[in-house]
Amino acid sequence: MLDDAIREKNDLTSAAAAAPRGPSWERDAAAKIREIQRAPKPSEAPASRSSEEHAGAIGKPARKRVWRRRPILSAIGALLLASVVGGGYLYADQAGHFQSTDDAFIAARQSSIAPKVSGYITDVTVTDNQHVEPGDVIARIDDRDYRIALEQAGAQVAAAQASIENIDAQLEVQKAQISANQAQVDQAEAALVFAQQQAARYQHLEQTGYGSIQNSEQYTSQLRQQQASLQSAQATLNLAKRQVEGLKSQRETAVANLAQAEAQRDQAKLNLSYTTVTAAEPGRIVNLGAAVGQFVQPGTSLTMFVPDQTWVTANFKEIQLDRMRPGEPVTLKIDAYPGRLIRGHVDSVQPGSGTAFSLLPAQNATGNYVKIVQRVPVKIIMDNPPKDVALGPGMSVVPTVRIDTTASLYERLRRFL
Incomplete structure (x- = not known):
């Protein structure tokens, strides 16, 4: 119906262009146009069986004509749609194998x-x-004072060693003196034995009447003298032995002084090295x-000193740690060097959130409590740190951990079954 109206409008337009214009013609053309405008449109016309069939008959050939007219464009569109759907699926699948955070920094024991x-x-x-x-x-540091102190300590060590050597010499002399005193004791003992025999002999002669009293008293006196001489020699021997004990004690003191002097020398040597x-x-x-x-x-x-041994402290959310284990590979991107890709691995996970070890840990035992996802520090070791650039504490890093989902999937299937 619409096609007929359009065709009729075109005919009227052509006829109007060829025919002479006048008042009657303009009235007829205006009435005809109003009639065409009042005609119901296909979208506003009542949906009847004949119109639906007509629309279906019109639509099907048009759709076939599009596929036939542009088969290459249609194939490309289908391929693009399939690639977008497949890429979205792969992205969603791979996204579950990685955990990343921008709350990470390089750390070191400076x-x-x-x-x-x-x-x-x-x-x-x-x-x-x-x-x-x-x-x-x-x-x-200026070391002149410390060199003088070292020389003084060395002199004290030498003096202590000389004192020990002097005491050792005195001990040798005293040992010889003890030997001489021992010989005197042996001589006194021998003389005492002879004096005892003489005194006993003259006492027997006196008692039997063959000897005089004077001789008996004389040899008795000699016996007592020899006894006193023996006691004196024994006392001298004991004195010599006691002197040996005293020298030995002095030697121990000298050895202790030597050890002290050596310790002072070693301390002076250390102080000199500390300069x-x-x-x-x-x-x-x-x-x-x-x-x-x-x-x-x-x-x-x-x-301040920053050692070469550095690592990355990444503050992951606690909900990201379910499948994160030590040893898993990590990809690191440093903000200061965006063109470098550094490999690493997870070394350890701190047993507790970061706030638990802060100076003022959070206390949640209050009436009004709002749950906040905590951050847990994870230590990451760099496997191939760059040698030609400076890495220091506080530099921002974005780590991405490749987690193993096999165990997690197995656990979920086990729970489901």
Whole structure:
């Protein structure tokens, strides 16, 4: 019906263009146009069986004509639709195998380097951000006082050793004296035996009348003299032995003095070595504050030191830790070096949230409680840290952990069955 009206309108338009124009013609054309405009449109016409069949008859040939007219474009559209659906499925499937966070930073056990002795700094051999190896000199302190102290300690050690040697010599002399005293004791004992025999013989002669009383008393006196001589020799021998004990005690004291002097010498040697401040491990000098001529005390900070051994502390949400295990691979992207891709692995998961170990831990035992997803620090070790760039504490990192979903799927199936 609409096609007929359009065709009729076109005929009227053509006829109007060819025929002469006048008042009657304009009235007829206007009436005809109003009649065409009042005709019901296909969308507003009542849905009858004949109109539906007519619309179906019209639509089917048109759809076939589109597929036949543009088969390549239709095939490309179908392929694009299939690729989009497949890519979406793969993305959704792969997204479940990764856990990522932007709350991650590089961490290290940075420390302050300070001297153990006081003095004036005579040399600073490093500069800011310089890389040092173990044993490299960082600063030197004036060591003249400490060298003098070491020489004094060495002299005390030598004096203690000489004292021990002197006592050892005295012990040798005393041993010889003991031998001489022992010989005197043996001589006195022999003389005493002879005196006892003589006294007994003359006492017997006196009693029998063959000897005089004078001789008996004389040899009795000699016997007593020999007894006194023996006692004197024994006392001298005992005195010599006691002197040996005293010398031995003096030697022990001298040995203790030697040990003390050696300890003081070793301490002086250590103090002398402390005048040279060196690096204990490889790392970088940061925030250098030492200067030549500066007087420093033990514990004065000369510089901050950042070791080469660094790792990543990633604060994952606690809901991300279900399938995260130590040893799983990690991909790291450092904000400072976006073009570098660093590999690593999960080293450990902290047994507790970060707030639990803070200075003021949260206390949730209150009447009004709002549950907040906690963050748990995860330590990540870098397998291939870059050597040509500086990595330091506090630099932002975005880690992505490749988690193993096999165990989780097995557990879910087991629970479901």
